[in-house]
Amino acid sequence: MTELAGNTQHIIELIYLVASALFILALKWMNTPATARRGILAGEIGMVLAIGGTLLQHGIVDYKWIAIALVIGSGIGVPLGLVQMTAVPQRTALSHAFGAFCVTLVGTAEFYLGTPSIPGFKMSVLCVEVILGGLTVTGSLMAAGKLQEVLPQRPITYKGQNFVNLALLASTAVIAVYLVHNPGATHLYPVMVGIALVVGVMLVIPIGGADMPTVISLLNSYAGLSAAAMGFVLNNKLLIVAGALDGSSGFILSVIMSKAMNRSFTNVVFGAFGQVAASAAGAQEARPVKSASPEEAAGILAAASKVVIVPGYGMAVAQAQHKVRELYDALTKRGIDVRFAIHPVAGRMPGHMNVLLAEADVPYDRLMEMDDINGDFPQTDVSLIIGANDVTNPAAKTDQSSPIYGMPVLDVEKSHTVMVIKRSMNPGFAGIDNPLYYMDQTLMLFGDAKVFVGNIVKELSSTHS
Amino acid sequence: MGSTLIDGLFVFMLAAFIGFEVIKRISPLLHTPLMSITNALDAIAVVGAIVLVGKHESRLSFILGILAVIAATSNIVGGFLITDRMLRMFKTSRPTKP
Numbered sequence: 194m195t196e197l198a199g200n201t202q203h204i205i206e207l208i209y210l211v212a213s214a215l216f217i218l219a220l221k222w223m224n225t226p227a228t229a230r231r232g233i234l235a236g237e238i239g240m241v242l243a244i245g246g247t248l249l250q251h252g253i254v255d256y257k258w259i260a261i262a263l264v265i266g267s268g269i270g271v272p273l274g275l276v277q278m279t280a281v282p283q284r285t286a287l288s289h290a291f292g293a294f295c296v297t298l299v300g301t302a303e304f305y306l307g308t309p310s311i312p313g314f315k316m317s318v319l320c321v322e323v324i325l326g327g328l329t330v331t332g333s334l335m336a337a338g339k340l341q342e343v344l345p346q347r348p349i350t351y352k353g354q355n356f357v358n359l360a361l362l363a364s365t366a367v368i369a370v371y372l373v374h375n376p377g378a379t380h381l382y383p384v385m386v387g388i389a390l391v392v393g394v395m396l397v398i399p400i401g402g403a404d405m406p407t408v409i410s411l412l413n414s415y416a417g418l419s420a421a422a423m424g425f426v427l428n429n430k431l432l433i434v435a436g437a438l439d440g441s442s443g444f445i446l447s448v449i450m451s452k453a454m455n456r457s458f459t460n461v462v463f464g465a466f467g468q469v470a471a472s473a474a475g476a477q478e479a480r481p482v483k484s485a486s487p488e489e490a491a492g493i494l495a496a497a498s499k500v501v502i503v504p505g506y507g508m509a510v511a512q513a514q515h516k517v518r519e520l521y522d523a524l525t526k527r528g529i530d531v532r533f534a535i536h537p538v539a540g541r542m543p544g545h546m547n548v549l550l551a552e553a554d555v556p557y558d559r560l561m562e563m564d565d566i567n568g569d570f571p572q573t574d575v576s577l578i579i580g581a582n583d584v585t586n587p588a589a590k591t592d593q594s595s596p597i598y599g600m601p602v603l604d605v606e607k608s609h610t611v612m613v614i615k616r617s618m619n620p621g622f623a624g625i626d627n628p629l630y631y632m633d634q635t636l637m638l639f640g641d642a643k644v645f646v647g648n649i650v651k652e653l654s655s656t657h658s
Numbered sequence: 659m660g661s662t663l664i665d666g667l668f669v670f671m672l673a674a675f676i677g678f679e680v681i682k683r684i685s686p687l688l689h690t691p692l693m694s695i696t697n698a699l700d701a702i703a704v705v706g707a708i709v710l711v712g713k714h715e716s717r718l719s720f721i722l723g724i725l726a727v728i729a730a731t732s733n734i735v736g737g738f739l740i741t742d743r744m745l746r747m748f749k750t751s752r753p754t755k756p
Contacts, residue, residue: 212702213673216699216702217673217676217680219695219699220677220680220681220684220692220695220696220699221680223684223688223691223692223695224680224683224684224685224688225685225688226685226687226688226745226748226750229688229691229745229748230742230745230746232695233695233738233741233742233745236695236698236699236738237738239699240698240699240702240734240738243702243705244704244705244708247705247708247709248708248712250709250712252709252712252713253708253709253712253713254712254713254714255711255712255713255714255720256712258711258714258720258724259708259711259712259727261724262707262711262723262724262727262728262731263727263731265728265731266727266728266729266730266731266732266734266735267731267732267735269728269731269732269736270731270732270733270734270735270736270737270739271735271736271739272736273732273735273736273739273740274735274736274737274738274739274740274743275739275740275743276740278744278747281690281694281740281744284736284740285690285693285694285697288694288697288732288733288736288737289697291701291729291730291732291733292697292700292701292703292729292730292733294725294726294729295701295703295704295707295726295727295729295730295733296703296726298707298722298723298725298726298729299703299706299707299710299722299723299726301722302710302718302719302722302723302726303719305716305718305719306715306716306719314663409693410693413693413696413697416697416700417696417700420700420702420703421670423703423706424666424670425663425666425670427706427709428662428666429705429706430665430666430669431702431705432702432703432705432706433666433669433670433673434669434673435699435700435702435703436670436700436703437669437670437673437674437677438673438674438676438677438680438681438696438699439677439696439697439699439700440674440677441673441674441677441678441681442677442681442692442693442696443693443696445678445681445682446689446692446693449686535686537686542689542690542693543686543689543690543692543693544686544687544688544689544690544691544692544693545690547686547687547688547689547690548690548691548744548747551744551747551748551749552744552747554747554749556749556750556751557687557748557749557750558750558751559751560687562686
């Protein structure tokens with residue numbers, strides 16, 4: 194019997210080994226759109242193998258409830274996989290929460306099964322698992338709530354915020370150390386998890402919309418690390434591999450996002466983002482701007498030979514991506530070269546704009562990264578900015594007092610004409626004024642992005658074509 | 659115990675390095691699908707939850723296990739589904755140039 198169990202265990206380990214390789218291949222194939230779907234297949238096969246292998250495990254007696262739970266989970270997963278593309282950021286945040294929820298629950302179950310005799314090493318990784326898992330659950334739920342706009346999106350800051358957060362985190366660490374030495378202290382365990390849950394809320398409270406890409410990436414990384422810690426607790430190498438891959442992926446994305454916002458690395462690690470500079474909200478003298486109608490805008494676009502469209506979160510909010518594609522088609526048909534300039538932090542999560550434009554059937558070879566297109570702005574006739582603000586703010590390059598000074602931005606002001614579609618002159622979410630709007634070559638197109646772009650398209654198709 | 663820990667750390671270290679090298683090469687174009695697929699892969703934590711449910715060692719571990727399986731499975735199914743939907747949308751310029 195034990196020999197049989199031992200053999201089965203070896204088979205399971207081998208299956209896990211194959212699954213780990215498939216997971217790595219899945220990510221490797223994700224590097225270009227041409228092979229990416231093969232990557233999904235590899236991931237799916239790995240997943241099915243791993244789950245199948247686990248069911249062979251000696252000691253599993255209750256298959257009925259496993260099946261029921263798998264079916265319910267799939268039932269929840271399908272609608273979550275079918276959400277609108279504009280809802281992808283909040284869906285992603287929600288799935289970070291689900292992943293961390295699973296990890297925290299398993300850690301908790303392991304604790305109560307093992308107490309009072311849990312070896313020190315196992316207890317310490319278990320604490321890492323549930324602390325990281327716990328704060329990721331509530332942090333991600335907060336992020337999802339802000340993105341779905343059921344929670345106030347405004348950053349909430351108060352004096353000594355970082356101190357409070359560090360003190361809370363330190364107290365979980367103290368309890369964790371105590372639990373490692375006294376794993377029988379079952380009354381302290383819920384306190385530790387409870388504080389971790391509070392920390393998650395506190396970490397995301399000061400986050401505004403513009404910081405969401407960094408936060409989502411960071412939560413992704415935490416979710417991965419907590420899963421890796423769970424792998425140590427259960428001595429499951431497949432989990433360690435998957436957690437390490439997810440953790441490093443989230444980490445790399447956070448670093449890319451923080452660089453694109455000119456935030457330091459430590460700033461990211463300690464989650465001290467969202468320091469809202471109390472920028473000159475009062476200093477808003479009415480400076481003159483030039484505005485234009487859809488007819489005028491269409492005329493200028495039709496006369497151009499090189500156009501760059503700069504999309505931002507405003508395009509997502511207005512659901513304007515399909516109209517933007519129509520504009521792209523109308524201009525391309527006239528022989529105008531149209532490209533899209535994608536800032537790394539445009540939108541609410543890494544790659545957000547690319548997915549929306551791909552959804553609208555814009556070919557992805559027209560989507561340019563910031564570094565690749567910045568040199569081309571001087572040769573660009575028209576830059577059309579749709580719902581983007583801070584990522585085009587030239588003050589980031591020139592004004593040392595600007596809260597976003599030093600952030601890499603798109604050099605739109607170098608193009609011959611700049612057109613900005615914007616609802617009104619209210620400064621953007623971060624409350625930072627954009628000098629671009631007052632420049633000589635800039636025309637403001639006031640209105641809803643979807644409606645305005647639609648009107649330009651109408652105008653382009655009615656005048657000769 | 660000690661060697662298990664060291665084994666685990668070796669695996670973690672190697673996987674983290676592979677992760678860095680592989681993910682560094684991923685085009686920013688695909689960062690959103692990348693995040694949703696790593697989410698799905700991360701839900702491999704379901705294996706730990708399945709064992710909890712299947713072994714039914716205590717009422718608490720059984721219930722927590724069921725909830726954990728549900729949460730992870732929804733991530734697996736939803737994550738793969740949405741990644742596939744996103745990737746199907748990425749198309750290159752039509753071959754017929756005007």
